[in-house]
Amino acid sequence: MREEFRSDLIEIGRLLVSMAEAVRSAMSHATDSLLNADRAAAELVVARDAEVDALYRQVEEKIHAVLARQAPVAGDLRMVVSAMHIAADIERMGDLAEHVARTGLRRHPAPAVPQELVGVLRQMGNVADRLAAEMTMVLTSPNADRAADLETADDAMDTLHRQLFQALLGPGWPHGVEAAVDAALLGRYYERYADHAVNSGRHIVYLVTGEHASS
């Protein structure tokens, strides 16, 4: 029984890593497609979100099966419940990457992002990529210190988010309302993507230490 439980957990961990890699790749391609007005790339991001959803469904089914069959307690149970929260966070990150790609598609063939915002959005994409990469590493070798690094990267995202708003709400914004609204929503998608990466990191801390991280 114990042996079976361990192998179930390994399988769940593997699925979570696959999800994390998929949403990292999704946001990376979404950012590229957005900044290059690349329709084919954006459509691929949208289409591939179904794969993330399918992985999520697999994790849920696996978790239900483990809970039902093994009735884990204490630390074992904590791991299974944390995995459920982590899966939900990662699934949502996939949705947010899809939103970024769709924003580009809505304006295609025009670029959705004015030239002066390309830099800050590129940086937001880079921070998102770093967050997703760290989240994947934390999943493969759970470590409370590394999970805390996610919070630092999230601070970088918040700073970029403020910069973005300063640019589009500043007196010199020449691109009109539609471009500003797109940029504001894009900013929110990246910020939420980062929040979910941090949340999943917190669940890992909980997994490792049994203590809720302060928020």
Add this chain to the structure above:
Amino acid sequence: MREEFRSDLIEIGRLLVSMAEAVRSAMSHATDSLLNADRAAAELVVARDAEVDALYRQVEEKIHAVLARQAPVAGDLRMVVSAMHIAADIERMGDLAEHVARTGLRRHPAPAVPQELVGVLRQMGNVADRLAAEMTMVLTSPNADRAADLETADDAMDTLHRQLFQALLGPGWPHGVEAAVDAALLGRYYERYADHAVNSGRHIVYLVTGEHASS
């Protein structure tokens, strides 16, 4: 044991209903505070979100305790896992109500919403209230038909969301970029609030029927 499990479930259900009532009230007051530029009301919404978070923590602890102590299986387990998802959705609805209130606070004493959008945002607030009310009813007497009603109300929210965007992206928008960005983000908060209400309804369907609702 069985008797104890039932009383635990009743307690979890009671906490979920308290959460649902709290986030219903929060969004209702947030909308009022936003449309009336009522600073005190907005600050109360922000302050009271801590109560929702505290209830959420209680639900989580209770669920962990039930899983560990009772090791439920099959339908019992399904109920407990669904409760966890529902709690997470409702907690997020509280955050979104807080975002609405904070949007008003950021512009205070100026109104955050131009007069011509007051109508559509009032309607979005009303639909949000209806969704939260139906979610509470579904929680108190789980019923797949009523959960499906949530989807209908969500369609109404989507229609209003599109109306809002048409108004602020139309050629006659005279209020500048800042008001448009605020309105776009507000639209997203209401839409996400509705999505989470629908999600929790889907988890109830799953609870009642054991089948995932189509999305």
